[in-house]
Amino acid sequence: MARYITTTLPYVNADPHIGHALEFVEADTFARALRLAGEETFLNIGTDEHGAKVAQKAREAGEDSQTYVDKYARRFRDFADMLGITYDAFTRTTDAHHLAAAQEFWKRCDAAGDIYKAAYEVKYCVGCELEKTDSELAHGHCLIHPQLEIEVRQEENYYFRFSNYQDALLAHYATQNEFIVPEERMRELVSFVSGGLKDFSISRRKEKLSWGVPVPGDDEHVMYVWFDALVNYVSAIGWPDDETHFTKWWPVTQFAGKDNLRQQAAMWQAMLMSAGLPLSKQIFIHGFITSGGQKMSKTIGNVINPNELVEKYGIDATRYLLLRHAHPTEDTDVTRERLDEWYTANLVNGLGNLVARVMKLAETHLEEPTVLPEAAAPPSQKEYLDAFSAYRFNDAVDYVWSRIQKLDEKITEEEPFKVVKIEREKGKAIIADCALELYRIGGLLNPLMPETSETIKTAVRTNKKPENLFPRLS
Ligand SMILES: [Zn+2]
The missing domain is CATH 3.40.50.620 (HUPs)
Structure with missing residues (x-):
C-alpha cells in the first residue's frame, strides 16, 4: 500500500x-x-x-x-x-x-x-501611515501618536x-x-x-x-x-x-x-x-513541549534548543528522548536535568550497557557470528506495530525497552559468563541466544533510532563489539 x-x-x-x-x-x-x-x-x-x-x-x-x-x-x-x-x-x-x-x-x-469580495474596516494611523490592530491601540489612539485620531477606512478583500x-x-x-x-x-x-x-x-x-x-x-x-x-x-x-x-x-x-x-x-x-x-x-x-512548567521563551530563558540536544546527546538519543519521553498527544514538561537523567538511565546504563555486555561475551567466546535465521523478516509483534499505527510512539519504545530488560534479566539469571567456563558448549549456546535477541532488538529500533539499529545489527552480524554507543555525560 x-x-x-x-x-x-x-x-x-x-x-x-x-x-x-x-x-x-x-x-x-x-x-x-x-x-x-x-x-x-x-x-x-x-x-x-x-x-x-x-x-x-x-x-x-x-x-x-x-x-x-x-x-x-x-x-x-x-x-x-x-x-x-x-x-x-x-x-x-x-x-x-x-x-x-x-x-x-x-x-x-x-x-x-x-470566493467573494466584501468590504471590511481597517483602523489606520496617518502618523505611522500604518494599519493598526486593537492590541496596538490604547483608548482608541495610536501608542506613538496619541494626539491623532485613528481613521476608519473601508477596504475590500476576498473571502472564502x-x-x-x-x-x-x-x-x-x-x-x-x-x-x-x-x-x-x-x-x-x-x-x-x-x-x-x-x-x-x-x-x-x-x-x-x-x-x-x-x-x-x-x-x-x-x-x-x-x-x-x-x-x-x-x-x-x-x-x-x-x-x-x-x-x-x-x-x-x-x-x-x-x-x-x-x-x-x-x-x-x-x-x-x-x-x-x-x-x-x-x-x-x-502535544507541546514546555519547560519548567512554562511555554519556552527567550524572555524566561527556559528555551531548550534542539541543536543543543543533538550536540549533547547525539541524533538517535535526541530522537529517543522526543519519542519516548514527550507524550505523543499531551503536553510534556522537560528540563535539562530530566533529559540528562533519562539519557543516563535508559541509554548509557540501559541499551548501551546491554550492547557492550552481550557483544563482549559474543566476541570473546563465539568463534563465528551468531546464525541469524530470520534476518530479513520484518517485526510481527502486534503490540509494537499497533503502537505505531495509533501514533503511540512512547508505547513502541516502551515495548523495545521491555525486550531490553528481559535480555538483561536473562544474562543475570543464566550467567553465561560463568557457565561458559564450566560447560563451554552450553555457555556458548546461551551467548548465541543473547546475541540473536540483541539482533532482533536492533531490528525493532529501526524506525526509532535508525543509526543505532544499524550499528547493533552490524555488531551481531560481524561478531564485533561496537564503540561505546552512548558516552557518559561529563
Ligand atoms: Zn501612529
Missing part, C-alpha cells in the same frame, strides 16, 4: 525549535515503521514562506524577502537532515509549481462559488465561504470517527464547527503586502498566506499537473500541533471539498 505523510510546514519567521523537531521525528518514525512493514511511503516536509510577518522580518534583517526565505529554507532543510528525517519532498511555498497549484486551487474554489461547509464537515466527522487522533481533539473540533463557521479572508491588498501569491485575475490582491500554504499538501505530490502521481499518493496523513487543529481539520478540509478533492485520510494532533 502507498501512504502519503506530511508535517505542517513551519513558518519561516524564526529558527527551528523543539516543537518542529518533535513533529519531524514523529512523522519520520511513522513513515519508517510503515516501510519496515513493507509499505511504500512518501513523506513531505518544507517551509511556509509568504505573508506579512516574513516580509517584516526580511525588512528588519535588511534583506529582500526572497534572500531571507532562501536562507531559512536552507536552515530548516539542514535541521531535518541533522535529525535523520527521510523526506521525499521538501516543498517551499515559493516554488514555481506550488504557486501555480495555489492559483489553480483558488480558481476551483471560485468556480464552485465559494467557510460557512457553506458546516454541515458537510460535521457529517464527515460523524462517519470518520478516527479522522482526528486523539479523540479529545475530535470533540474539540466538533464543538468548534457546531458553533457556526465564519467566512474567512483569503487575500491582502498588494499595495500593503506584495509578498504573496497573486490572486488569479486580480492584480490588486495577493492570497493570504494561510490559503496558499495549505495547498502545499497537494502541490507536493504533483497536483494539478501530474494526475498519476497525485492519485497514487492522495489522501494524506497529516501531522500537526494542537494550535493547528482548526486550520488543518476544518478550514483545509472545507477548501478541499470546495475544490472537489477528497479529504485528508487522517490528522494526528501532537
Whole structure:
C-alpha cells in the first residue's frame, strides 16, 4: 500500500525549535515503521514562506524577502537532515509549481462559488501611515501618536465561504470517527464547527503586502498566506499537473500541533471539498513541549534548543528522548536535568550497557557470528506495530525497552559468563541466544533510532563489539 505523510510546514519567521523537531521525528518514525512493514511511503516536509510577518522580518534583517526565505529554507532543510528525517519532498511555498497549484486551487474554489469580495474596516494611523490592530491601540489612539485620531477606512478583500461547509464537515466527522487522533481533539473540533463557521479572508491588498501569491485575475490582491500554504499538501505530490502521481499518493496523513487543529481539520478540509478533492485520510494532533512548567521563551530563558540536544546527546538519543519521553498527544514538561537523567538511565546504563555486555561475551567466546535465521523478516509483534499505527510512539519504545530488560534479566539469571567456563558448549549456546535477541532488538529500533539499529545489527552480524554507543555525560 502507498501512504502519503506530511508535517505542517513551519513558518519561516524564526529558527527551528523543539516543537518542529518533535513533529519531524514523529512523522519520520511513522513513515519508517510503515516501510519496515513493507509499505511504500512518501513523506513531505518544507517551509511556509509568504505573508506579512516574513516580509517584516526580511525588512528588519535588511534583506529582500526572497534572500531571507532562501536562507531559512536552507536552515530548516539542514535541521531535518541533522535529525535523520527521510523526506521525499521538501516543498517551499515559493516554488514555481506550488504557486501555480495555489492559483489553480483558488480558481476551483471560485468556480464552485465559494470566493467573494466584501468590504471590511481597517483602523489606520496617518502618523505611522500604518494599519493598526486593537492590541496596538490604547483608548482608541495610536501608542506613538496619541494626539491623532485613528481613521476608519473601508477596504475590500476576498473571502472564502467557510460557512457553506458546516454541515458537510460535521457529517464527515460523524462517519470518520478516527479522522482526528486523539479523540479529545475530535470533540474539540466538533464543538468548534457546531458553533457556526465564519467566512474567512483569503487575500491582502498588494499595495500593503506584495509578498504573496497573486490572486488569479486580480492584480490588486495577493492570497493570504494561510490559503496558499495549505495547498502545499497537494502541490507536493504533483497536483494539478501530474494526475498519476497525485492519485497514487492522495489522501494524506497529516501531522500537526494542537494550535493547528482548526486550520488543518476544518478550514483545509472545507477548501478541499470546495475544490472537489477528497479529504485528508487522517490528522494526528501532537502535544507541546514546555519547560519548567512554562511555554519556552527567550524572555524566561527556559528555551531548550534542539541543536543543543543533538550536540549533547547525539541524533538517535535526541530522537529517543522526543519519542519516548514527550507524550505523543499531551503536553510534556522537560528540563535539562530530566533529559540528562533519562539519557543516563535508559541509554548509557540501559541499551548501551546491554550492547557492550552481550557483544563482549559474543566476541570473546563465539568463534563465528551468531546464525541469524530470520534476518530479513520484518517485526510481527502486534503490540509494537499497533503502537505505531495509533501514533503511540512512547508505547513502541516502551515495548523495545521491555525486550531490553528481559535480555538483561536473562544474562543475570543464566550467567553465561560463568557457565561458559564450566560447560563451554552450553555457555556458548546461551551467548548465541543473547546475541540473536540483541539482533532482533536492533531490528525493532529501526524506525526509532535508525543509526543505532544499524550499528547493533552490524555488531551481531560481524561478531564485533561496537564503540561505546552512548558516552557518559561529563
Ligand atoms: Zn501612529
